[in-house]
Amino acid sequence: xxxxxxxxxxxxxxxxxxxxxxxxxxxxxxxxxxxxxxxxxxxxxxxxxxxxxxxxxxxxxxxxxxxxxxxxxxxxxxxxxxxxxxxxxxxxxxxxxxxxxxxxxxxxxxxxxxxxxxxxxxxxxxxx
Numbered sequence: 719x720x721x722x723x724x725x726x727x728x729x730x731x732x733x734x735x736x737x738x739x740x741x742x743x744x745x746x747x748x749x750x751x752x753x754x755x756x757x758x759x760x761x762x763x764x765x766x767x768x769x770x771x772x773x774x775x776x777x778x779x780x781x782x783x784x785x786x787x788x789x790x791x792x793x794x795x796x797x798x799x800x801x802x803x804x805x806x807x808x809x810x811x812x813x814x815x816x817x818x819x820x821x822x823x824x825x826x827x828x829x830x831x832x833x834x835x836x837x838x839x840x841x842x843x844x845x846x
Contacts, residue, residue: 729777730778730839733777733778734836737766737773738828741762741766742824744762745824748761748762755813759805759809763802770794770798771791771794775790775844778839779844781844797835797838801831804827804830804834805831808823808830809823
């Protein structure tokens with residue numbers, strides 16, 4: 719059945735939608751107070767990394783291996799650092815240089831990075 723084949727990806731989407739919807743609302747709220755978008759992303763990203771690790775480890779990938787937990791967390795952080803840098807680059811170039819609205823750039827960034835993170839987590843972080 720098609721749903722069973724993609725259930726891990728569907729769980730990733732549900733967890734990701736929950737976390738990113740909340741994160742995007744916080745992003746909008748903080749940037750509307752006058753905070754610079756790059757500052758907001760820099761403050762919020764570490765919190766979302768921790769929430770994401772525990773949520774995706776348990777709910778999305780159902781990773782149970784305890785002996786490599788430290789290494790798994792290190793790989794997770796490494797993947798998210800790359801995602802963070804890509805997020806900053808997208809905001810800087812698309813909003814800062816080309817003048818696109820930062821709200822739309824951040825939304826595009828969330829979608830783009832989410833796909834890259836799923837593939838990285840599946841093949842590198844929580845590999846079986």
